[in-house]
Amino acid sequence: MADKQINKVCVIGAGTMGAGIAAQVANAGVPVLLLDIVPKDGDNRNAVAEGAVAKMLKTQPAPFMGKRAAKLVETGNIEDHLDKVAECDWVVEAIIERLDIKQDLYAKLEKVRKEGTAVSSNTSTIPLAQLTDGRSDAFKRDFLVTHFFNPPRYMRLIEIVAGPHSDAGTVDMVRDFVDRRLGKTPVDAEDSPGFIANRIGTFWLQQAVNAAVDQGLTVEEADEIGGRPMGVPKTGVFGLIDLVGLDLMPYLQQSLTSTLPKDDPYQKIARSEPVIEKLIKEGYTGRKGKGGFYRLNRVGDKKEKQAVDFKSGEFRAAARPGIVRGPAAKGDLKALISADGKVGDYAWAVLGPTLSYAASIVPEATATILGVDEAMRLGYNWKFGPFEMIDKIGAAHLRERLAADGIAVPAILEKVGDGTFYREQDGKRQYFGTDGEYHDVQRAEGVLLLSDIKRDSEPVLKNGSAALWDIGDGVLCLEFTGKMNALDNEVMKLIGKAVPLVQKEYKALVVYNEGSNFSAGANLGLALFALNIAAWSEVEKLVKGGQDAYKALKYAPFPVVGAPSGMALGGGCEILLHCDSVQAHAESYIGLVECGVGLIPGWGGCSEMLDRWRQNKRQPRGPMPAVSKVFEIISTATVAKSAAEAKELGFLRPADEVTMNRDRLLFDAKQKALAMVDGYTAPEKPEFNLPGPSGAAALQLAVDSFHKQGKATSHDVTVSKELAWILTGGDTDVTETVTEDQMLKLERAAFMRLTKDPKSQARVEHMLETGKPLRN
Incomplete structure (x- = not known):
């Protein structure tokens, strides 16, 4: 952990990113100063920053986790309030991507900041060496790049770039803060164009657009093939471009083509598409505009989803192609790229070059394959990172197909041979390094993952819907394992067995899992089946069984700590209400929603x-x-849209605590449970x-x-x-x-x-x- 601490932050630039970063700092309970320019018109010199805060309070999904957080944001302007930077321990610059304007700001900051105050840029395009050119040695020591992803509250990735002069203590202070307090996963990147995620992501999007146009696919066909089956966002490529903005595509392209070496593979595929130019010109900039590749258009009394035709540039009714079937539809990447016809042709045209490109930038953009995979999972919401995808396809198979198509085979792909980029050895997950050796995947201090425990142990107890795991130091973990972590009689039976077991042999119990959602509540499918055959006794048995199980947890002679993340609805909320204490991930959405389904x-x-x-x-x-x-x-x-809001609604108690970083949740919950053991008495x-x-x-x-x-x-x-x-x-x-x-x-x-x-x-x-x- 860093020796220095960050107690107040200044964010300069109140645009979408800067304001979002300020909001996340406030969500962490840390005071933040938000500055922007003085507007040309009007008497309010702080209008830009104040307007950004007001807008965020109305925005959905909400940048603030609760209205109280907004009170921690102090607004001002660069001309009148820059001297307040002296009160801050970290200054984040998030202004326009122009080197001259950034350098002018840094010159002013150098005069007002206190020694040791970290200064970072949120740039995604300008190399650090250019940003600090002409600055003092002291400024360079405290400078780094912290590249957040939009929206800053919800996207977990932050790329950190340190320069050759950056002070290690300052970088550690910022890294520790964004990890523990802001809930981000810091990934160290090299000072190369586009860093990691945007460099690979821009290549992937460009390749996907090119291939769809060249192969004569429709927008919907490309998105069906290049969405869920590939393990990338379900929007598919064109839906994702609509989400982030069509007008961003030419900007990213210009940025990378101007900074990447002339022999970089991206230079060969970068091109403009007349249909994209036409859409942008007509105001179709994506969801933030009138639509993009897709739009909703009123036809008669109804709104019709429409998609653009690549050739004509006109909109038509969107279709559901239904062309991806079998194993390919279920995420079998090798089956997907080997499928006959347009499905396999398009999948390979996108994945082959993209995976090759991702493999080629190690170690240029980041030291290990871990950085590449983490960046794409957390920055672009890919289900698997590029090297995890290669393992699913098979490195040897990928290498053969690349060579056959005349696509460059990266050195690390040659080096791994017939092996895999990840393996399990003696209960440890290992990754393949650029040195040709395997290395253990190291977790940061305070990170405890159930997935790691599972690699090296068997469950203490298990049935079809739940499992009990020994997470060390006398603490068991109750995990739900059904679809959407739904709750049924099997879960209640395991709770019934867990209580006497913990009482006899252990100290405490944590209720936790690593699914996308803690629990969607009772298994409605089973309940509906029972209702359809009028098995009223079975329904009542389920209700009584749940009540008894939850009471057993509540009055057990040992501490029970709930540790939710994501949705905790219905019965998932009720189990938390019966826990002695809750250690909630900040992004926990908790509520009793039964009335919505008539119960x-x-x-x-x-x-x-x-x-x-x-x-x-x-x-x-x-x-x-x-x-x-x-x-x-x-x-x-009513569903709380954050752990902070869950406290306001009473789903969490005032004394329940919040963990900002998802990877730290189980560790924090375990420590909370152990702290309650001595002198514990049931309520x-x-x-x-x-x-x-x-x-x-x-x-x-x-x-x-x-x-x-x-x-x-x-x-x-x-x-x-x-x-x-x-x-x-x-x-x-x-x-x-x-x-x-x-x-x-x-x-x-x-x-x-x-x-x-x-x-x-x-x-x-x-x-x-x-x-x-x-x-x-």
Whole structure:
């Protein structure tokens, strides 16, 4: 860990990237000064920076993780407030990509920054050596490149380029900060044009466009072949270009052709396409404009998705080609590039040269193959990095096809021979180095991955939907393993076995997995099957089994720590509500969404949320305020869009902690669990004083009003009525005590009544078929 620390940051440049970087610094709880130019018109000299913050508060997906973060952003302008740089430990320059303007700013910064303050550029095109030309030795020591990817909150990659004069301590300070505090994965890049991700990514996009045009494919055919089957974003190439902006393509092309050597392979494929020029000229710059290669166009009463025709440049109705089938459609890259006809021809035309190019820039752009793979996975959302793809195809097979087509075979591809770029040796993952030897993949201090543990061990317990892993120091990890990490009876059975096992032989339990999402909730497919055959006893068994399992976790005689990342919905949220503590990844999206499918939380979510909100010090005293708030949150299927927002909504407690870097989540959760072991006591069982039927009637009046206004459907009214009955304690009044078990009984009864309602069954079926809620 770096000796020096960053306590305040200055970002200069309040455009999309600069403002986004400032927002992520604020998301980390660190004060940030955002500066930009003084506008030519108007009296407000800070209007540019202030406008950027105001815009971000309205933008979706949101740059800020919560509105409180925005308060940490101080705005100003370069002319009046540059002296405030002296208060900062890191200055990020994110202004226009013009060398003269950047150098002019650096000259001013040199006069006001304090010694040791890191200065970095977010450039993706200008070499570091040119940026620091003419600056003092002291400035050069504290200077580096920190290339963020857009949007800065959500993209995990940051490329770090240090110059020959850069101070190692300063670079370590920034690297540590972006890793632990900003949640980024730093990848060290060399000071070469385009660095890593954009150099490979631009080549890939250009090659894909060229091949589609040359081979006479439609936009939709190219995207079907070059999307999910390749393990790259499901948008495909043309959908991705629409997302990032068509107008960016000529800019990236000009940047790379002007800085790369004349013999670089990219120089041979860089070309302009008349159709792209036409689209940009007509305002079709992608999703930020009127559309791009795709657009939505009103035809009659409906909006029709349309795609551009390469030859005419005109739009037509988009089609679903359905031309990729069999193993190729399921991610078998060798089958994909070997497929007959246009599928194989296009796949090879894109992948062959791209993988060759990616292999050729090691070690020029980055020291090892790890940097290339990390950059493309995290910077371009590829499922696998280029060298991982080569292993799937087979290095020898790729080499033979490249040679046969007259494409240069990179030295490292020759050197690996018939071997692979990654292998497992003695439980360790190893990578092939430029020296021809294999080296262990090293994890940074504080990084613990379940995937690494799995390589060197067997599960302590396992069934079809869950597994228990020993993660060391007396801590077990409960992992969900079903599709979307859905929860079913098998998960509950394993929890039932885990509790006595941990009590007898271990110290604590962490609930965690490395899927894209923590859990999408109960397995609706199994539930619908049971509903269709009227197996009501099985449904009730599932509900009761979940309640019992979650209670067993809650009252276990050892600490249980939940560690979510991604979506934790429905039953996935409820298991977190029953944990002693939660160590959440910052990008955790938590909510009780059952009402959206015509049901109510059935695994204790109602009573747990009620218990939290009645303890909320911001709430007025008395039974109704907490009941009303929980009713509002659950009935509207509200989902927190960050861990910070989950705290505001009560899904997380004030004392629950947040990990910014996904790779550090399991380690942090384990440390939290171990810290709770000594002197641990299980929580006391809650008791409630609830308003009963009069309170339910008050809630129902509000729902009826929404129904009359057309804001709630008839079935929303039915579901809300059941939810209100639970939250107000059923047939009780405020003088009586309602126990947790009584609340669970109310949940079960309401859940069963709703499952027998055909409208709820229709909602469940519609969600499974379309992934969208049915408004019936």
